[in-house]
Amino acid sequence: MSTALPVGWVLRSSTVGFAVGCRILQPSTPNFGDLVKVPLPDGLTIFGLIYDVQVRDDPAVRQLILAGEMEPEAIMDQRENRLVPIELSVLVVGYQRQGQPPVQGLPPQPPISLDTLTLCDEADIRAFTQGLDYLRLVLNAAQIPGDELLIANLNRAAAVRPLETRRQFLLDAGRELARLLSFDLVRLDGILKRIKP
Amino acid sequence: MTLELNQIAPQVKAMGQNLDKQITARREAAAEARRLLRQFSTEFTALADRITRAEKVQAKQRFDWVGAAPTAEALAQAYPLPPCPEQITVIASDGSQILPDRHAITLYYLINVGSIAYRHGSLRKPETYSPTPLLCYDPEDLFDAQGQLISPGEVNVKRDMAEVAVLTDLAARYAPANSEPVVALIDGQLTLRVIDLPFDQQQQRQDEYIEMLNRLRESGALAAGYIDRPRSTFVVALMHLASLPENGITDEALRQNPFRHLTDTDLFDFLGPGERSAIFAVKAKGTEKYSYAGHGIHFFYLNVGLSAAAPNRVRVEIPAWLVNNPPGLDCLHAAIVRQARLTGGYPYVLARAHELAIISTEERQAVEMMLAVEMRRQGLAPSLSAKQYNKTLLAGRESFRL
Numbered sequence: 001m002s003t004a005l006p007v008g009w010v011l012r013s014s015t016v017g018f019a020v021g022c023r024i025l026q027p028s029t030p031n032f033g034d035l036v037k038v039p040l041p042d043g044l045t046i047f048g049l050i051y052d053v054q055v056r057d058d059p060a061v062r063q064l065i066l067a068g069e070m071e072p073e074a075i076m077d078q079r080e081n082r083l084v085p086i087e088l089s090v091l092v093v094g095y096q097r098q099g100q101p102p103v104q105g106l107p108p109q110p111p112i113s114l115d116t117l118t119l120c121d122e123a124d125i126r127a128f129t130q131g132l133d134y135l136r137l138v139l140n141a142a143q144i145p146g147d148e149l150l151i152a153n154l155n156r157a158a159a160v161r162p163l164e165t166r167r168q169f170l171l172d173a174g175r176e177l178a179r180l181l182s183f184d185l186v187r188l189d190g191i192l193k194r195i196k197p
Numbered sequence: 198m199t200l201e202l203n204q205i206a207p208q209v210k211a212m213g214q215n216l217d218k219q220i221t222a223r224r225e226a227a228a229e230a231r232r233l234l235r236q237f238s239t240e241f242t243a244l245a246d247r248i249t250r251a252e253k254v255q256a257k258q259r260f261d262w263v264g265a266a267p268t269a270e271a272l273a274q275a276y277p278l279p280p281c282p283e284q285i286t287v288i289a290s291d292g293s294q295i296l297p298d299r300h301a302i303t304l305y306y307l308i309n310v311g312s313i314a315y316r317h318g319s320l321r322k323p324e325t326y327s328p329t330p331l332l333c334y335d336p337e338d339l340f341d342a343q344g345q346l347i348s349p350g351e352v353n354v355k356r357d358m359a360e361v362a363v364l365t366d367l368a369a370r371y372a373p374a375n376s377e378p379v380v381a382l383i384d385g386q387l388t389l390r391v392i393d394l395p396f397d398q399q400q401q402r403q404d405e406y407i408e409m410l411n412r413l414r415e416s417g418a419l420a421a422g423y424i425d426r427p428r429s430t431f432v433v434a435l436m437h438l439a440s441l442p443e444n445g446i447t448d449e450a451l452r453q454n455p456f457r458h459l460t461d462t463d464l465f466d467f468l469g470p471g472e473r474s475a476i477f478a479v480k481a482k483g484t485e486k487y488s489y490a491g492h493g494i495h496f497f498y499l500n501v502g503l504s505a506a507a508p509n510r511v512r513v514e515i516p517a518w519l520v521n522n523p524p525g526l527d528c529l530h531a532a533i534v535r536q537a538r539l540t541g542g543y544p545y546v547l548a549r550a551h552e553l554a555i556i557s558t559e560e561r562q563a564v565e566m567m568l569a570v571e572m573r574r575q576g577l578a579p580s581l582s583a584k585q586y587n588k589t590l591l592a593g594r595e596s597f598r599l
Contacts, residue, residue: 060548067503067541073315074539076322077549 006116008088010038013110016141017048020088020117033152035120035128036090038111043098046107047120047128048090049153051144056085088117091141091149093134104133122160129157129169132176139180147187150177151194158197167197219458227463230436230456231273234464237439238273247438248480250446258448261482264434265461268495268520270475272432276497278471281531282378284318286371288418289382289546290364292356293554295561296349297339300585302569305334306347308356311553312363314371315546317535323546327553328363331355341395350393354402357389358409365409368418378528379418382536384547387422387494387514388487407490414491414518419529422514423544429512431479431496432461461498462510468500470508471534476520493517499530501537509542 007030008022018038030036030050038046061078064070095107120128128134138146138153154173158166174192181188237244244267251262270276290312297306309330315323333339339347364381372379389406391399413420433456441450465474479494487494495515502509513533519525536544556564572579581589 060552063540067539069503069538069541071317071539072320073317073323074545077313077315080322081325082549082552 006118007036008086008117010111010113010115010117011087013112015092015106015110017089017091018111020090022086022088022117030088030119031152033149033156035093035125035153035156036088036117037120037124038115038117040109040111040115044107044109045096045098046092046111047094047096047102048092049138049149050088051091051141051146051149052089054087054089056087058082058085089144090117091138091144093137094128102128102131104128104131104137106137125157125160132173135173135176136180139177147191151191154195158195170195170197223458223463226456226459227466229440230433230459230464231466233436233439234432235273237436238271240439241267241269243443244435244439247441247443247446248435250443251438251451252480254446254448254451261480262434262451263431263481264438265431265477265496266435266480268476268478272475273467274475275468275472276475276530278473278534279527279531281317281535282528284316284377285528285532285535286314286316286377286379287382287532287536287544287546288312288314288364288367288371288379289384289544289550290360290367291384291547291550291554292360293551293556294352294356295556295564296352297346298585299346300582302565302579302581303334303572304339304346305332305568306339306352307332307556307564308352308359309554309556310356310359310363311550311555312367313546313549313553314367315536315549316377317532318377323549325549325553326363326367328359331359348393350390351398354389354391354394357385358402358406360384361389361406361409361413365412365416368413368416368420372416372418378525378532379416380529380532381413381418381420382533382544382547383420383422384551385422385424387420387492387516388484391483403486407486407492410487410492410516411490414516419519419522419525419532420516421519421529421533423533423547424512424514425543427462427498427510427512428460430456430460431481432464432477433459435477436464461512465498465500465510466508468498468508468510470500470502470504472500473513473530474498476515476526478517479514488517491516491518495520499533501534501542503538503541509537511537 008020011019011021013019032050032053034050036048036050038048040046060082064074064078092106092110094102094104096102135150138150154170158170161169173195177191178188248262248264248266251264255262290310292308292310294309295307297304307330310328312326313323341347361383364383368379368381389403391402394402410420437454437456438446440455468474474497476495476497479496484494493516495517496512497515498510499513500508500510515526515529519529533544536546539545540548569579
């Protein structure tokens with residue numbers, strides 16, 4: 001499955017995360033927990049997880065709602081013709097230099113404005129989730145729904161693996177989480193219940 | 198130094214009291230004007246005689262009487278909202294411009310037009326069109342034979358022409374191909390405002406514009422100009438004539454208008470949601486060419502408000518050929534109300550065409566940045582005038598220093 005089409009463009013960024021603007025209803029608009037990537041011109045690719053999707057306020061839409069005389073054509077115009085701003089928030093979890101395996105950690109530089117975001121394909125997801133060091137980055141990130149993010153991401157990563165390796169992947173992830181959350185068994189239990197193979 | 202609000206406060210208080218007095222006087226004048234509207238509702242001959250008399254009086258003073266003339270519809274009657282065809286196409290265009298600025302890095306002007314075709318009942322997304330923006334920088338575009346820089350009024354005429362050209366193209370594309378009616382909306386009056394042009398250009402531009410209206414008519418589209426919050430006084434002027442005895446219509450009497458603080462919308466407070474007024478013909482200097490070409494300017498008032506509690510009376514200008522097409526007129530009436538109700542009071546297509554055309558401050562800055570880069574590439578040294586540069590600094594914004 002090819003998902004090379006850009007789904008958005010970087011609005012602002014830092015080393016640990018960035019925000020991406022995109023248009024509504026694109027077929028490849030990513031979901032919460034999806035692995036995404038931003039290729040940089042110098043050959044570096046930054047990987048991240050979508051942890052928030054926000055539909056920004058739009059006074060024109062507010063006006064249409066208040067008028068209450070909505071027609072399907074107007075809805076299509078608003079959604080498909082107008083640039084209804086959708087903002088994706090991405091937590092950086094790794095990077096990759098051309099021809100080298102991915103590194104699970106923070107990249108040397110963040111993406112810059114208008115760099116293109118694409119959705120990772122199944123091969124990308126399998127390759128990136130060969131290692132599970134990124135789980136620590138997610139659990140340590142402040143002010144994001146880290147547990148929900150990991151549950152969504154691990155289930156997606158398992159789903160793109162062959163049936164025979166799916167269970168082993170989730171068991172390995174569970175073991176890594178048990179190591180990282182050994183001090184917080186309630187939290188660990190909450191995650192493990194929802195990634196149970 | 199910023200505006201000293203404490204010094205304005207007493208004036209604001211006085212203004213409020215004055216407004217209150219004005220409202221009372223205006224209410225009394227409006228009641229009298231509405232009474233005349235009812236009294237002369239079908240007195241077409243009496244009104245026509247008075248108009249003829251007023252035109253003669255004004256001609257002696259080398260003026261034209263400006264006002265409304267009745268057609269065949271009762272003046273004090275409300276005309277109900279006709280049913281709207283389930284499938285109807287509404288097209289609109291709007292324009293925006295960057296005016297030439299002698300303090301900018303170079304002299305140029307830019308015209309941008311946006312347009313949209315909205316097909317009600319099609320279950321298809323509306324189609325938007327944005328022709329290539331027109332960047333004018335040649336000395337021939339910027340200066341007249343005497344070396345005078347093109348005025349804002351002249352740029353506005355070019356923008357208006359560009360808007361109608363796009364609308365005409367859209368109408369030619371949609372109207373013949375559709376079995377359903379096509380309504381073409383212009384934002385503002387139906388006539389081209391040429392008063393700011395030199396006289397020879399006035400004639401030429403008007404001819405070109407009328408040619409476009411001819412094409413609009415040939416396409417079969419139902420064309421109209423939509424004027425939101427109108428301040429016009431055509432019907433008020435007619436009621437002033439009605440208030441005078443026919444032999445009392447003198448130059449002096451015409452200048453003493455007791456209804457001068459009213460606008461036409463004050464007379465049509467009886468229009469319910471979706472209802473329109475009678476159709477009137479415009480009597481004004483500069484509209485003769487339109488009449489000769491069959492586009493004689495007519496208008497009606499229309500309440501596009503959603504409820505009786507929140508009326509929104511607008512003026513709709515239509516050409517004579519549409520007045521003589523009652524089914525087309527009903528379609529136009531119904532389509533405008535349907536469009537305005539989508540947004541709660543303004544045709545959706547006009548709002549969207551405006552959005553597509555508008556040049557934001559950021560976009561203007563981006564254009565100027567592109568120009569500056571290109572000028573540098575050509576070995577030129579672009580710079581703002583000292584006045585503009587300092588204004589930019591004092592306004593607290595960042596400026597691009599070149």
